[in-house]
Amino acid sequence: MVKFLDLEKINARHAQQITKAMAGVLSSGWYLKGKETENFEKAFADFIGTKHAIGCGNGLDALTLILMAYIELGVMKPGDEVIVPANTYIASILAISRTGLKPVLVEPNPDTLQIDDNLIEEKITPKTKAIMIVHLYGQNAYSEKVGQLCEKYNLKLIEDNAQAHGAFFKDKRTGSLGDAAGHSFYPGKNLGALGDAGAITTNDDVLAETVRALGNYGSEKKYVFNMRGINSRIDELQAAILNVKLPALDKDNHRRREIAKTYFQGIKNPYIKLPGVSENLDNVFHIFPVFSPLRDQLQNYLKENGIETIIHYPIPPHQQNCYPEWNNLNFSITEKIHSQELSLPISPVMTDLEAATVVEILNKFKPQF
Numbered sequence: 001m002v003k004f005l006d007l008e009k010i011n012a013r014h015a016q017q018i019t020k021a022m023a024g025v026l027s028s029g030w031y032l033k034g035k036e037t038e039n040f041e042k043a044f045a046d047f048i049g050t051k052h053a054i055g056c057g058n059g060l061d062a063l064t065l066i067l068m069a070y071i072e073l074g075v076m077k078p079g080d081e082v083i084v085p086a087n088t089y090i091a092s093i094l095a096i097s098r099t100g101l102k103p104v105l106v107e108p109n110p111d112t113l114q115i116d117d118n119l120i121e122e123k124i125t126p127k128t129k130a131i132m133i134v135h136l137y138g139q140n141a142y143s144e145k146v147g148q149l150c151e152k153y154n155l156k157l158i159e160d161n162a163q164a165h166g167a168f169f170k171d172k173r174t175g176s177l178g179d180a181a182g183h184s185f186y187p188g189k190n191l192g193a194l195g196d197a198g199a200i201t202t203n204d205d206v207l208a209e210t211v212r213a214l215g216n217y218g219s220e221k222k223y224v225f226n227m228r229g230i231n232s233r234i235d236e237l238q239a240a241i242l243n244v245k246l247p248a249l250d251k252d253n254h255r256r257r258e259i260a261k262t263y264f265q266g267i268k269n270p271y272i273k274l275p276g277v278s279e280n281l282d283n284v285f286h287i288f289p290v291f292s293p294l295r296d297q298l299q300n301y302l303k304e305n306g307i308e309t310i311i312h313y314p315i316p317p318h319q320q321n322c323y324p325e326w327n328n329l330n331f332s333i334t335e336k337i338h339s340q341e342l343s344l345p346i347s348p349v350m351t352d353l354e355a356a357t358v359v360e361i362l363n364k365f366k367p368q369f
């Protein structure tokens with residue numbers, strides 16, 4: 001049996017240190033906005049390469065708080081447009097619509113699976129205020145062209161870095177490439193907590209201050225409220241756990257790249273298409289997607305052979321019931337990805353034998369017509 005993601009095994013490597021860190025929080029009597037949070041925010045900002053990191057409740061809130069802050073600062077107003085890839089996880093889009101902004105969907109490049117930077121400019125209107133790139137599946141989505149468009153049209157560049165902690169564009173980490181980035185530490189992400197947690201990174205002092213206040217009811221000074229905020233903070237327990245796990249992230253990502261290499265070199269089957277993504281440092285392989293017109297049959301075959309897979313994602317955002325206004329739109333590249341994608345097991349605790357087994361079984365797949 002090859003598990004898709006063995007979270008117990010991932011965290012067991014740190015069991016002693018995590019237990020100790022949790023005991024430290026328990027006996028401190030201090031559970032929010034304390035030393036662990038401060039240490040994590042500093043360590044994470046250093047890791048990403050930004051001046052600020054602000055902890056918050058989860059990845060969706062991280063993106064929401066960035067947009068709320070830009071609205072608070074007068075950079076955007078409800079009804080303004082934010083460009084976002086059509087094939088992203090729903091949370092990127094929810095962050096935009098829940099702040100009263102309008103998500104404008106752009107198709108991805110079918111090879112890299114990232115937002116197609118050739119299709120962005122035609123979607124820019126006088127109402128466009130930002131481009132939200134999503135480093136989907138762990139692959140950097142930034143390009144110089146995206147940076148130039150932001151400059152040309154005076155747009156904010158927001159990164160959804162939930163799936164790509166540790167990835168690079170040239171010598172800079174994703175999460176440090178734009179004006180602000182949202183991160184998720186959901187347990188299954190490359191850097192995962194033991195529950196929900198998130199962070200915002202930015203070099204912008206005013207934005208950082210505003211985001212921090214907005215996540216704390218809109219308060220900069222206790223019991224004084226100059227903005228209408230939310231409650232979204234990282235707790236000391238999750239920060240303490242992330243302080244234990246962050247130093248292992250680069251090594252973990254290296255291991256993910258090794259597994260990916262085994263897949264790239266080994267998988268040879270006419271019914272399975274490999275992703276056209278990078279094998280270099282700009283990919284941390286949060287997910288290893290393969291594509292097949294016989295996806296559902298392939299998934300069943302793998303299951304029968306003891307290999308667990310997941311589909312990322314079965315229904316594209318524009319076909320979801322929560323966005324009925326988009327249900328009749330056509331995003332053919334996105335739809336094809338959603339109908340053919342299958343995510344293979346990949347994680348830092350996968351063994352060489354497990355990866356080889358996945359390759360061997362995939363190569364024996366023959367469709368039944």
Ligand SMILES: *Cc1c(COP(=O)(O)O)cnc(C)c1O
Pocket residue numbers: 058059060061088089091092134136160162163183184185186196197198
């Ligand atoms: C996981 C994820 C989020 C949301 O993060 P949560 O912590 O689960 O709220 C946002 N965007 C992307 C691309 C994600 O994968």
